[in-house]
Amino acid sequence: MRALLFCLATLMLLATNVTSAQADRTTVRVGKFGNPGTFRTYDRPARFQVNAEDSWVIFSKLRWRGWGNDRAVARGRSTTCARESCTTRPVRLTAGRLTDCGAGQRRYMKLTASRIPLYGPNAIDIPLDTSGCEAPLALAATNALPKLWPGAGGPFQLRPKVVDYANGHGLITGPGATASDPRPIRWVTWTHRRAVGTGLDWRNTCNPSCGEGTFVARKMRVTVRLPRNGHFTRMAIRFFDGDEPVITTLRHINGSYYWG
Numbered sequence: 001m002r003a004l005l006f007c008l009a010t011l012m013l014l015a016t017n018v019t020s021a022q023a024d025r026t027t028v029r030v031g032k033f034g035n036p037g038t039f040r041t042y043d044r045p046a047r048f049q050v051n052a053e054d055s056w057v058i059f060s061k062l063r064w065r066g067w068g069n070d071r072a073v074a075r076g077r078s079t080t081c082a083r084e085s086c087t088t089r090p091v092r093l094t095a096g097r098l099t100d101c102g103a104g105q106r107r108y109m110k111l112t113a114s115r116i117p118l119y120g121p122n123a124i125d126i127p128l129d130t131s132g133c134e135a136p137l138a139l140a141a142t143n144a145l146p147k148l149w150p151g152a153g154g155p156f157q158l159r160p161k162v163v164d165y166a167n168g169h170g171l172i173t174g175p176g177a178t179a180s181d182p183r184p185i186r187w188v189t190w191t192h193r194r195a196v197g198t199g200l201d202w203r204n205t206c207n208p209s210c211g212e213g214t215f216v217a218r219k220m221r222v223t224v225r226l227p228r229n230g231h232f233t234r235m236a237i238r239f240f241d242g243d244e245p246v247i248t249t250l251r252h253i254n255g256s257y258y259w260g
Contacts, residue, residue, distance in 0.1 A: 026068045028095060028108040029129035033057075039129040046076075050126060055082035057116055059091065068191040069145075071096050072108070080117040087117035093126075145192060146227035148235075149250055149257050156231055159187045159195075163222070165235065165248055165259040169204040169213075172197075172222055172237060185222070194225040194232075201237055201246075218243070235259065 029039040033052035042048050044067045047060045062076035071094065078091035097109035111126040147156035151164030151171070161184035164171040173182035175198070187197040201220040206213040219240040224232040237246040248259040 026098070026106045026108070028111055030111070031127035031129060033127060055080060055118070057081075057119075059093065059113070062093065066189060067095075068106075069189070070098050078113060078116050080119065082118065089115060089117045091115060144230060145190060146195075146230055146232050148195065148224055148232045149259075151259065154257065159185075159190055159197075161185060163235075165237075165246070166204075167258070169206065169210055170202070170246075172199055172201050172220060174199040175219070176200075192227065194223060197222050201239065 027041050027043050028045070029041050030048055030050060031039045033050060040048070044064050045059070046062050047058070049059070050057045058079045058081070060077050060079065062074040064072055064074040066072040073095075074093040076091055076093070077088055079086050079088040092114040094112045094114075095108040095110065096112075099107050099109050101107050107129075109128060109130045111128055113124050113126060115121060116124050145158060147158055148160055148163065149156050150160035150162060152168070162171055162173050162182045163185070171182070172185060174184045174186055176183060182202075183199075185197040185199045187195060189196050198219075198221050200217040202215045202217050204210055204213045204215055221238050221240070222235060223238070224235045226232065226234040231250065233250040235248050235250070237248075239245065251258055251260050
């Protein structure tokens with residue numbers, strides 16, 4: 001049973017990676033130590049190699065979080081091989097300086113390894129191709145990340161802490177919160193195509209009336225997608241207890257926004 005669950009989790013992870021990789025169109029171009037003129041392009045790499053004159057380093061079993069965001073982090077292994085022997089250590093890679101390269105393509109311009117065996121105890125920058133692109137993505141208005149309307153009058157926000165999708169009678173928050181003192185939603189990913197978060201859904205029982213009802217919380221996972229004009233327009237709230245999901249659309253009528 002445990003082996004089956006592991007296989008299912010692995011298949012789900014691979015499917016998520018492929019979908020996100022196709023959507024994000026984000027890459028990194030890795031060179032060689034001491035020879036920056038030769039590069040290879042990678043898209044959310046699970047494994048890659050960096051050569052040097054008398055050794056090479058293999059980064060493997062990488063699990064990325066936030067690929068396509070301004071900053072992405074991976075944990076895995078780094079193996080340095082030199083003179084017919086290899087040394088392996090855990091490693092943490094951090095990708096940053098996300099940059100617009102035109103035609104919808106984006107590239108990380110900085111990649112840092114926490115530590116590489118035989119290269120000393122300090123963090124080391126991986127040689128990358130930093131040419132041929134424009135300003136950092138954060139300064140490129142046409143490639144700005146979409147925002148989400150949090151309800152209750154707005155304004156549109158990146159990674160809002162709370163979303164009111166039912167005019168005060170239904171809202172999503174972070175875990176361990178109360179409806180009157182909510183904690184922030186845990187946004188797992190936020191890209192140009194979709195965003196995913198986890199937390200609690202608070203629903204007014206409206207019993208005996210909505211003014212006298214109480215709020216009941218359920219664990220949920222929220223996915224927002226379909227960006228239009230810089231705003232996510234579709235939101236799906238799925239519950240861990242298997243109940244029917246809430247799927248709502250952002251609407252704009254008479255100058256006002258609402259979920260419905």
